[in-house]
Amino acid sequence: MSRLKRYEQQAIDLGARVGLSRHHDLVTQAVEETRTWKQIQHDISLSGDPVASLGTFAGLEQVPSIKDLATVTGSATEQAIFPVANALVPITPQAPKLYRLFASGTSTTAATPGTYTMAARMGNANTSPLFGIASGALTPVASATAAQWRLFGVVFIRQSGTAGTGVGTFEMNHSGTIGGGGPVSATGNAIFGGILASTDFTLSTNGMWIGVTHATSTTNTWVPQLVVWGSWN
Numbered sequence: 001m002s003r004l005k006r007y008e009q010q011a012i013d014l015g016a017r018v019g020l021s022r023h024h025d026l027v028t029q030a031v032e033e034t035r036t037w038k039q040i041q042h043d044i045s046l047s048g049d050p051v052a053s054l055g056t057f058a059g060l061e062q063v064p065s066i067k068d069l070a071t072v073t074g075s076a077t078e079q080a081i082f083p084v085a086n087a088l089v090p091i092t093p094q095a096p097k098l099y100r101l102f103a104s105g106t107s108t109t110a111a112t113p114g115t116y117t118m119a120a121r122m123g124n125a126n127t128s129p130l131f132g133i134a135s136g137a138l139t140p141v142a143s144a145t146a147a148q149w150r151l152f153g154v155v156f157i158r159q160s161g162t163a164g165t166g167v168g169t170f171e172m173n174h175s176g177t178i179g180g181g182g183p184v185s186a187t188g189n190a191i192f193g194g195i196l197a198s199t200d201f202t203l204s205t206n207g208m209w210i211g212v213t214h215a216t217s218t219t220n221t222w223v224p225q226l227v228v229w230g231s232w233n
Contacts (some may be wrong), residue, residue, distance in 0.1 A: 132194015
């Protein structure tokens with residue numbers, strides 16, 4: 001029952017007991033309130049301020065860990081920079097579906113750090129379907145300690161089911177300052193992603209695999225401190 005109808009019914013019920021004066025007051029209140037909210041909605045529309053979104057549900061898909069995740073030691077074999085379990089996709093998700101990803105942490109680099117590349121996959125292994133192509137080579141500074149890195153991504157699932165498709169775009173930033181803060185180096189930025197190779201969304205193990213591959217096996221390490229996985233619809 002709408003608010004206006006509810007007030008009208010209350011006015012009718014109370015009117016029998018308190019007289020027409022009270023009845024008139026309640027009806028007037030209901031009409032004025034409806035007019036007020038319509039005017040507010042109209043003003044918001046004209047102002048350009050945010051209004052109700054198209055999606056029905058939006059927010060975190062999982063609660064982020066309150067602790068640092070397991071340290072990853074770089075190698076020539078592609079490894080997940082954070083566990084897929086922290087960015088899972090449910091079996092046969094609705095389509096279209098829009099996800100967003102934010103991850104950050106610190107890294108330590110070797111005296112000869114070499115280079116590394118980033119890749120985004122949908123699955124749970126370094127053989128899972130790839131979003132487009134991997135990044136170009138990134139060159140971290142040498143002998144860095146607690147150097148900050150951060151990763152942003154948007155994933156749009158176009159089709160679900162056994163032959164699912166999607167598109168994603170990702171950006172990796174890696175601090176160029178040995179102490180961990182400061183500006184990002186010219187070789188510490190990368191974007192990667194593209195059209196997702198056909199993937200089976202009926203699997204229970206699907207999630208965002210963000211892989212890192214080092215050109216040489218070194219003592220470079222990654223500490224994921226925060227992984228946020230949410231949706232817009």
